[in-house]
Amino acid sequence: MNDIVNPATLVDRSLYFIIGFSFIFLFAITVVMIFFVVRYRRSKNPIPKDIRGNKMLETVWVVLPAFIALSMFVSGWKSYSGLRNVPEGAIEIEVVGQSFSWLLYYPNEKETENEIVFPINTPIKLNLTFSDVIHSLFIPAFRVKVDAVKGIETYAWFLPEKMGEYFFQCTEFCGTGHADMVGVVKVVSQQEYEEWVEKDDEW
Amino acid sequence: METVKSFFETPAPARFKGVLSWLITTDHKRIGLMYLFAIIFWFLLAVVLGGLLRLELMFQGETFLSAQLYNSVFTLHGVIMIFLFIIPALPAVFGNFFLPIQIGTDDVFFPKLNLLSWYLYMAGGVIAVISLFSDGFPDTGWTFYVPFSISTNTNVSTAVSAAFVLGLASMLTGLNFITTIHRMRNRAMGWLQMPLFTWTLYATSWVQLLATPVISITLILVVIERYLGVGLFDPSKGGDPILYQHLFWMYSHPAVYIMILPGMGVISEIIPVFSRKSIFGYKAIVASSMAIAVAGSLVWAHHMYTSGMSDTAVFVFSLLTFVVAIPSAIKVFSWVATLYKGSIQMTPPLFLSLCFIYLFSVGGLTGLVLGAAGANIHVHDTHFVVSHFHFTMFGGTGFAFFAALHYWWPKMFGRMYNFKIAYIASILVTGGFIFHYVPMFILGLQGMPRRYYDYLPQFESGNFLAGFGAAFMIVGIFLMFANLLLTLRKDRDASSDPWGGITLEWQTASPPPLHNFTTEPEVLDYPYDFTGVVEKYSKKPKGE
Incomplete structure (x- = not known):
């Protein structure tokens, strides 16, 4: 890689x-x-x-x-x-912005809310869409930001190179809950990721 | 000189005494002053609103503004500052007052239209106030982005109508200025003998005239969309929200050049006068003003790198954005070069102009960060952007407005203000300004988004500091206006030319008579030829 x-x-x-x-x-x-x-x-x-x-x-x-x-x-x-330019072999995650939270769908149908988990040293591609008004996903640590617009396929990709917890936020003003659309990005080891993704949803 | 009555003492018809005589006036100077007082009111109101926002942000969590209220307050702050203050500030006040005088004529080409513009401006303000007391002021931000502005329950339609009416006022003023400059210049004055402030007004007016209709149409479309739901912008009905953003910025980006160009004109007037030396590169400054007006109209989509528009568009708009940086740089170099080997007299207007150069440079340079496509992605829609446009709009246009007030106040009212208080106020505003906005650059780079009433704990110290800066700045602003407005209580004491000015307004009395000039003004072959002024003052013994 x-x-x-x-x-x-x-x-x-x-x-x-x-x-x-x-x-x-x-x-x-x-x-x-x-x-x-x-x-x-x-x-x-x-x-x-x-x-x-x-x-x-x-x-x-x-x-x-x-x-x-x-x-x-x-x-x-x-x-x-x-x-x-997304490199080949990126893990694709579908992201839906709604007022006022983020829903994430992993390749194996796993769902999370306001929590992104992915393995270190693997390119990740986020495909965005929204359900009501425009939102924008911003992960400062990875320097990515992209609007979620219905009808247009928007995406962002990044390469996590350090393990740890980062935050992501909404940066396109969307109403009273705009400041609450905060989530956690967890970069974990490949092994932890595989365990996590296989685990059944608790909610 | 005092034998001539000033425009304040114009005889009024019997039934229209006092305030009424002002309300029916077509005198460009009176209209300019009517704008001035309305604009000062709106400006101070929006400053207080901005202060409330900073107070809320000083501490983490909800302190005294709820999210809904916070959103309405920043929308109101933005709408008032943009549409009721910055866009009209310099053209409507100083343009109206000084454009006809600087080109040696007695009024604008359409005096009645000029009065109509003022009424439209006031009507726009009233409509904005009405929207406050109906369904709640919009919480969309001044950008009114769809689909949010279509779906929110607050009173977007009324606020949008206010912006529409204000746009009409701005457009008619632009039309009036263009016609005046073309048709009413003093016979002796060719194009390249026009003062630079007039030149920037000319460039601005064209942008006002050509770009404003775009926003007017767009705003009407938002209202249509809200009431009829035709699906122009609403993606659930097959509309395109990006189209709205294009249309919005197609006006609103040129609008920032409507705001800054006259400010640049003011600085280009003040620096030569207090250096008693010709502006460096008159033609280059004229050309750069026109270049900014043209190129500035073609860069709107640099607000939209993250919006999902095509990469080709990002490439083109990023490149064009860097092209606009060049004429702005030319101006900064020319101003500084004008100081070289001048005979510099420090005064409040010059002090404010130097602050302008510094603050505007910061604003311009951080604009380069935003113009670069990749770097933009990180800082877009964060506090970095908030800080950037406050440096250009407030540090730029706002300070040019302050400088213009201090420069032309003795001419407009015939009264000189207290220099010491003016300096103290300017230092408070500038110091507070830097203290206020610099932490926001850092917050933005750390990733704090804009339009947040609450934030993550790591952003608290920066916001806390910014709040202190805001307090100093607000105190300074009120002190500055108090210092100016209190002069109105004393007798007229300013001479017709207190600074040693060169443009035509300094050849007439302070305040000027009804028809501006009692004798034909003398137009110089080269508009910034200070040899006469230098001679006049070097003959005199020491002092003014």
């Missing part, structure tokens, strides 16, 4: 790249701005210089940001296509 690139890493890389660049840019602009305001204050510099523009400089600050913006677009697009 090691040849699959975890899209979460790509998303993080894109986030670090853009946010990191933003910090540098913001810092530079702010420092230059404050420096100018202090350096050229009226008491010290009573006669301003009449500069109306500079073709060279203006071209530079059109072209340079254009390249940076383009590279950001590319990093964003790469991680997005990672999120969209």
Whole structure:
């Protein structure tokens, strides 16, 4: 399974790249701005210089940001296509969003509510639909989010690489119970998963 | 100068004295001020509502707002801020007041239509209030997403009608401004001699005129869907909810450029005046305004990466979104370059403009995170987005509105405010702002969704901090408006040109006379040629 690139890493890389660049840019602009305001204050510099523009400089600050913006677009697009291209052999789980809980149907007809359990190091694909209004499934730990819309097949996939408990939430506003549509994601070992999935539903 | 009566003292017909004479006025300056007072009212109301939301969120669990009430309050906060404050704030107040003066004419092209726009604006506000006292204010958020907005029991139809009427007001104002700029410019003023604030109003007006009908139609369709159930958007009847989202954002994304462009115009006026130096790259700024208006109209679906639309659409809209970043960057560079080797005088409007540049840059840069397709998936519909658009809309347009108020207040009312209080208020607002919204970026990255009245325990400290920031900010906002409004009690003391301005409004009295100018204004060959101003002030001995 090691040849699959975890899209979460790509998303993080894109986030670090853009946010990191933003910090540098913001810092530079702010420092230059404050420096100018202090350096050229009226008491010290009573006669301003009449500069109306500079073709060279203006071209530079059109072209340079254009390249940076383009590279950001590319990093964003790469991680997005990672999120969209599901590798073969993924476990498919049907997810139904309803007001106000999540129902999950496993391949062997097992059902859970607000609880997702899956094995480590296996790609998982969630197929979404809804029963009333639009909901959106968001698992922050795996950087996935997708709306559940009737009539359209929406999906998300991810690759859990660490065992543990994570949370998922609804992120498309759906009414009074919107904030209550919280669930637990449990990443367990392959063996535990098999035991769990075979166990009969308690409810 | 004082021999000329100002527009406040315009003689009124016998039966229409006092307030009545204002209600039938077609004077663009009076209409601008009528907008101003209505807008200040709505703004302060929505600020208080926003404060309530933050108070609820300071502690985990339900404290004093139930989920239903919380949902209604954030919808109300959004609807008021968007439709009754930010969209009309700069064009309707300062556009109305200063556009005709800046182009050296006596009124807008359709003065009566202008008054009608004001009445429509007020009617929209009244309808929004009515919806509060009927079946309960909608709990859909200002986005009115279907199918939820079709199925909820609250009074969506009335609220949507309010937005419809307000859209009409905004459209007519846009039409009026475009016509005025084309037909009524001073004979001596060519296109490239127009002030930058006027230019941004021109760009904005086109977007208002062309994009608003889309939302008007969409909102009508929501009402039709609610009452007749024709199944346009309702998936259970074969409708398409994504279609609604496209139509909604086709207006509502250009609308954010309706909001920010005039703000950029204000900053482009203030920075040269207080640097006493020409704006850096006048033509580039004009071109970037028009580029933002055009490209900004083509990026709406970047709100919808997770909606289930096709990957091709995500590719195209993400790319176009990065294209819009470029003209915005040009403006920021030009403003900072304008300061270089200027003769900078610190004043409240300049201070607020510098805060604008900082806050708007944060807003713009975090917009890049949201524009990138993959990164967007993680932060979409979280507090990161809430923080991002407050940085652009409030840190951007809101601060430009504050800066414009402090810049033009002496011109509009002939009275100067207290600088010290203005600085204290500005620092409170800016400091509180950063304290308030920066934790939200972190909350969003950690995965806290928006529109939650309650949250998981790990989000408590961030929300608690944000609440404190909000408190400082709200105190600062009220202090700022008190400082300005209290000047109305004293006598007029502002000169016609307290700052050393260059655009035409500084050539007439403060406040201006009924027909704006008593002598023909002098139009400069290059609109930001400060050599005359520098000469005038360097001859004088020290001081103003």
